[in-house]
């Protein structure tokens with residue numbers, strides 16, 4: 001039995017849906033590339049300035065170039081994930097350690113915390129926990145939550161990894177129930193134009209759910225707390 005070809009109106013709808021998906025995908029890619037591009041420019045400028053010093057510190061230069069290579073690798077991976085798949089990434093990936101991608105996100109945003117005069121503390125309660133996921137996606141999740149916390153914080157941000165749970169806490173003002181009720185909507189932002197696009201949490205939630213995890217943002221005492229529960233992988237028992 002042959003299936004009837006889609007009517008022209010259905011084709012139009014399919015195309016509109018596909019274009020909307022592509023539009024969302026490129027908006028996400030631009031959003032996710034912004035921070036590593038920013039970090040790369042900063043690191044390249046530092047390395048250039050190091051070369052102009054009367055006595056070049058080779059160790060410092062090596063650190064800056066290693067950092068630059070990491071950011072370029074991240075951009076390469078992001079382009080591969082968004083550009084190659086033809087649709088928004090949704091693969092879960094194998095068991096990976098949770099701590100390294102979270103640490104990479106903290107390192108990427110540490111200069112931004114310093115220049116804003118904020119303390120940024122990373123607590124790895126259990127650095128050996130494994131979760132189902134993809135390293136780049138976990139780094140994106142941590143970086144987006146951390147950027148929001150740095151934007152909101154008055155003086156400090158804490159990032160904590162315990163088991164399969166990632167928490168990002170800041171001491172900024174209470175966003176209030178109206179904002180907390182809407183912050184996962186794509187393009188919802190309370191930041192001025194040029195400062196926020198309202199995509200960070202929409203992307204983050206999409207990535208977390210694609211990993212079979214959950215994400216919530218709430219006010220607890222004097223802190224705003226983002227909690228990501230990843231799918232835990234139980235450590236392999238010895239023979």
Ligand SMILES: Nc1ncnc2c1ncn2[C@@H]1O[C@H](COP(=O)(O)OP(=O)(O)OP(=O)(O)O)[C@@H](O)[C@H]1O
Nearest residue numbers: 148152175183189190191196197198199200201224
């Ligand atoms: N830690 C936080 N404290 C207070 N408000 C927050 C926090 N995280 C998010 N929000 C609120 O949720 C809104 C949406 O966040 P989201 O990350 O999606 O977009 P954005 O940060 O405004 O812009 P973008 O991430 O695209 O640069 C923010 O504009 C802010 O009002």
Ligand SMILES: [Mg+2]
Nearest residue numbers: 147148200201
């Ligand atoms: Mg954001």
